Amino acid sequence: MSFIGWSQILLFFALVVVVTKPLGTYLFRVFEGDTRPLPRVLGPVERALLRLCGAADRREQTWGAYAGALLAFSFVSVLAVYLLLRMQHLLPLNPQGLDAVGPELAFNTAVSFTSNTNWQSYAGESTLSYFSQMVALAWQNFVSAAAGMGVALALARGFTRRPGPDGQKTLGNFWVDLMNATLYVLLPLCVVYALFLVSQGVLQNFAPYTQLVTLEGARQTLAQGPVASQEAIKMLGTNGGGFFNANSAHPFENPTPFTNLVQVLSIFAIPAALTYTYGKMAGDSRQGWALFAAMSVLFLAGVAAVYAAESQPNAAIAAAGPVAQAGNLEGKEVRHGITASALFAAVTTAASCGAVNAMHDSFTPLGGLVPLVNMQLGEVVFGGVGAGLYGILVMVVLSVFIAGLMVGRTPEYLGKKIEAREMKLAMLYVLVFPLFTLGFSGLAAVLPQGVSSLNNAGPHGLSEMLYAYTSGAANNGSAFAGLNANTPFWNVTLGVAMLGGRFLMMVPALAIAGSMVGKKVVPAGPGTFPTHGVLFTGLLVSVILIVGALTFFPALSLGPIVEHFLAGAGEVY
Amino acid sequence: MFSTLLVALRTCAVTLVLTGLLYPLAVTALAQGVFPHEAQGSRVRDARGREVGSALIGQRFTRAGYIHARPSAAGEGYDGMASSGSNLGATSLKLKERVAAEVERLRRENPEASVPVPAELVTTSASGLDPHLSPEAVRWQVPRVARARGVAPERVLPVVEALVEGRTLGVLGEPRVNVLLLNLALDRRFGPPAEAGRGVGGGGAPPEGGAR
Numbered sequence: 001m002s003f004i005g006w007s008q009i010l011l012f013f014a015l016v017v018v019v020t021k022p023l024g025t026y027l028f029r030v031f032e033g034d035t036r037p038l039p040r041v042l043g044p045v046e047r048a049l050l051r052l053c054g055a056a057d058r059r060e061q062t063w064g065a066y067a068g069a070l071l072a073f074s075f076v077s078v079l080a081v082y083l084l085l086r087m088q089h090l091l092p093l094n095p096q097g098l099d100a101v102g103p104e105l106a107f108n109t110a111v112s113f114t115s116n117t118n119w120q121s122y123a124g125e126s127t128l129s130y131f132s133q134m135v136a137l138a139w140q141n142f143v144s145a146a147a148g149m150g151v152a153l154a155l156a157r158g159f160t161r162r163p164g165p166d167g168q169k170t171l172g173n174f175w176v177d178l179m180n181a182t183l184y185v186l187l188p189l190c191v192v193y194a195l196f197l198v199s200q201g202v203l204q205n206f207a208p209y210t211q212l213v214t215l216e217g218a219r220q221t222l223a224q225g226p227v228a229s230q231e232a233i234k235m236l237g238t239n240g241g242g243f244f245n246a247n248s249a250h251p252f253e254n255p256t257p258f259t260n261l262v263q264v265l266s267i268f269a270i271p272a273a274l275t276y277t278y279g280k281m282a283g284d285s286r287q288g289w290a291l292f293a294a295m296s297v298l299f300l301a302g303v304a305a306v307y308a309a310e311s312q313p314n315a316a317i318a319a320a321g322p323v324a325q326a327g328n329l330e331g332k333e334v335r336h337g338i339t340a341s342a343l344f345a346a347v348t349t350a351a352s353c354g355a356v357n358a359m360h361d362s363f364t365p366l367g368g369l370v371p372l373v374n375m376q377l378g379e380v381v382f383g384g385v386g387a388g389l390y391g392i393l394v395m396v397v398l399s400v401f402i403a404g405l406m407v408g409r410t411p412e413y414l415g416k417k418i419e420a421r422e423m424k425l426a427m428l429y430v431l432v433f434p435l436f437t438l439g440f441s442g443l444a445a446v447l448p449q450g451v452s453s454l455n456n457a458g459p460h461g462l463s464e465m466l467y468a469y470t471s472g473a474a475n476n477g478s479a480f481a482g483l484n485a486n487t488p489f490w491n492v493t494l495g496v497a498m499l500g501g502r503f504l505m506m507v508p509a510l511a512i513a514g515s516m517v518g519k520k521v522v523p524a525g526p527g528t529f530p531t532h533g534v535l536f537t538g539l540l541v542s543v544i545l546i547v548g549a550l551t552f553f554p555a556l557s558l559g560p561i562v563e564h565f566l567a568g569a570g571e572v573y
Numbered sequence: 574m575f576s577t578l579l580v581a582l583r584t585c586a587v588t589l590v591l592t593g594l595l596y597p598l599a600v601t602a603l604a605q606g607v608f609p610h611e612a613q614g615s616r617v618r619d620a621r622g623r624e625v626g627s628a629l630i631g632q633r634f635t636r637a638g639y640i641h642a643r644p645s646a647a648g649e650g651y652d653g654m655a656s657s658g659s660n661l662g663a664t665s666l667k668l669k670e671r672v673a674a675e676v677e678r679l680r681r682e683n684p685e686a687s688v689p690v691p692a693e694l695v696t697t698s699a700s701g702l703d704p705h706l707s708p709e710a711v712r713w714q715v716p717r718v719a720r721a722r723g724v725a726p727e728r729v730l731p732v733v734e735a736l737v738e739g740r741t742l743g744v745l746g747e748p749r750v751n752v753l754l755l756n757l758a759l760d761r762r763f764g765p766p767a768e769a770g771r772g773v774g775g776g777g778a779p780p781e782g783g784a785r
Binding site: 004007008011049052053054055065068069072073075076077080123125126134135136138139141142143175178179182186187190191194195198199200201202203204205206207209210212213214215216218220221222223224226228229230233244245246249250251252255256257258260261314315316317319320321322323324325326327328329330331332333334335336337339340341356357358359361362363364365368455456457458459460463480481482563566567571572573 | 574577578579581582584585587588591592593594596597599600601603604605607608611613614615616619624625626627628629630631633635636639647651652653654656657659660661662663664665666668669670673676688689691698699700701702704705707740741743744746747749753756757760
């Protein structure tokens with residue numbers, strides 16, 4: 001750990017704080033404002049696109065209709081990506097002549113990109129054509145992020161809309177939200193972002209792979225492709241699926257410390273900004289900043305822990321001979337070093353991005369514990385684009401309920417009463433995640449199809465399995481990448497975990513929105529528990545930690561925690 | 574139900590064309606126009622104009638007269654088609670054995686270098702294509718390179734120092750040296766090293782530097 005290292009982390013966080021308000025204001029204008037940006041230029045485009053989609057009427061939807069549209073869109077998406085991958089060998093832009101993707105892998109990948117997880121059981125450079133990368137995957141990078149924003153907006157509208165005398169029941173229109181997120185937010189930002197990446201050295205071409213003879217006369221093949229366009233949305237949409245196997249560690253994806261800073265910043269940008277957007281929707285920006293503060297506390301604790309852990313020497317290397325270790329460099333790039341690798345790991349798992357610039361599998365046991373815990377907190381520490389906001393709002397429901405129990409008063413949030421139905425839905429949301437994570441991890445640990453894929457033995461092997469299902473169900477997508485997930489067992493079970501972690505959590509969130517939106521607003525009185533102060537932020541942080549810790553501590557103690565002590569004792573497997 | 578599916582189908586088609594085709598094609602056209610060198614992979618040529626690699630992608634060096642890069646887990650080593658780390662953890666026997674073998678080899682090849690060995694030289698990077706080393710790990714190898722090239726280490730060090738890149742804005746990333754660019758600069762300064770490692774000294778041309 002060094003002063004410069006901490007400065008780098010604090011510089012990053014200061015930039016997050018700086019972008020939150022302007023970007024949040026912009027998002028508010030796009031989704032909730034009376035006029036959207038550039039009405040003369042983008043207005044006609046937006047109307048034409050919605051007409052082409054058959055959604056020109058912009059009719060407001062109930063929660064059921066909104067969820068139905070989301071599910072229909074996601075269903076068609078999974079099918080389309082699956083077919084595109086299965087037919088890869090027949091489609092253009094395949095200069096390497098790569099073959100069709102196998103059925104289990106195509107299923108896994110289709111679900112993975114549609115659910116904004118972007119878990120990758122494959123290595124991009126040896127599996128996917130340029131056409132598959134662009135048309136199947138970059139496309140889903142955009143729309144799965146846009147759909148996530150839609151659900152977050154719908155839930156936010158559920159809490160913040162003031163119903164008329166007959167009780168409003170609608171939450172917006174899914175197709176309009178999807179199109180606005182794509183057209184006004186993601187596309188313009190990505191064009192600029194992609195060009196910046198190219199200026200730093202990220203590839204953007206359709207050339208076949210380059211064969212060359214190195215300075216010493218050996219042969220080397222360099223993978224090529226339209227990387228920058230995909231990289232931009234991969235980060236901004238918190239998708240995280242790398243063009244290449246090594247993801248953002250690959251110099252063609254993330255060539256300089258400058259691109260690295262912009263990449264981590266672009267992971268947090270929209271999730272952070274959405275808290276401000278939410279505050280504006282509530283008519284009280286303190287409500288948004290309270291969420292931002294809770295997320296920040298958890299994030300800063302996580303990044304400090306992983307930075308401290310990775311600054312320790314690697315035990316297996318220390319045992320091997322006289323090596324000068326300033327930290328754990330196995331699986332890290334020199335240009336990023338310990339600090340930027342630790343920062344990236346904390347950011348990518350706090351947000352449900354899942355891109356990596358260092359190999360989490362090779363982190364020290366405690367350094368690898370932090371990314372796991374970040375995901376297990378439910379991806380609410382900024383979280384995914386949209387997913388972070390609706391996730392933390394469910395945690396807010398829980399917190400308000402617990403506060404209500406403590407003072408013996410009906411809980412309310414933004415003047416609306418939280419009742420039994422919302423609590424049941426919130427509990428459903430909370431329980432789905434451990435069900436898939438722990439259920440499948442337990443299953444894999446006892447099946448030969450599960451353990452035969454491991455790269456590391458001993459407790460670290462259990463961590464590899466736990467990490468995989470945590471990442472899948474949390475829709476994160478990062479991995480302890482030694483695990484060979486490209487087997488029928490892993491592809492199918494991880495696919496199911498990703499589907500559950502996305503849709504079985506989105507639907508209850510929308511149902512909460514639906515039952516909240518029509519509720520009467522009671523003016524705040526002296527007995528109202530304020531949800532914008534330090535007290536509430538503290539309560540929210542505690543609830544998130546307690547729910548996550550109680551659920552996952554037993555599993556973690558068998559994996560990374562016991563491994564930490566064994567590594568300290570010099571054990572190897 | 575059916576009408577929702579129809580809208581879903583149409584919306585998929587519209588967004589696919591917009592974000593999966595038009596967007597990457599537009600970015601490619603812009604990138605090729607504005608940053609053609611970078612968009613094609615930042616290729617590097619040697620003194621004779623032969624393309625020898627990318628400034629961003631590491632390659633393997635084995636001759637004693639060259640600075641050696643980190644061990645690589647990409648395929649058989651620096652395989653541009655198989656980027657990967659080792660993914661071995663801190664309780665891995667394989668990792669311990671691999672590092673022990675590397676330490677042994679490095680000390681044999683660099684008898685004049687100090688103990689302990691710099692960590693980068695025994696660890697694999699995340700991509701397996703890491704083009705850089707820390708300045709310390711380069712300096713550690715300078716005595717061997719100087720001996721192989723038949724020049725004094727004091728003449729090699731300035732070539733190294735000229736290629737040290739600092740932290741961006743003083744805080745981002747780590748100080749580093751691009752190994753391929755450094756070896757090209759060494760060749761320009763001292764001529765290419767012999768196969769067996771015995772240098773053909775001389776050559777007065779100053780290092781040109783730069784990636785193109």
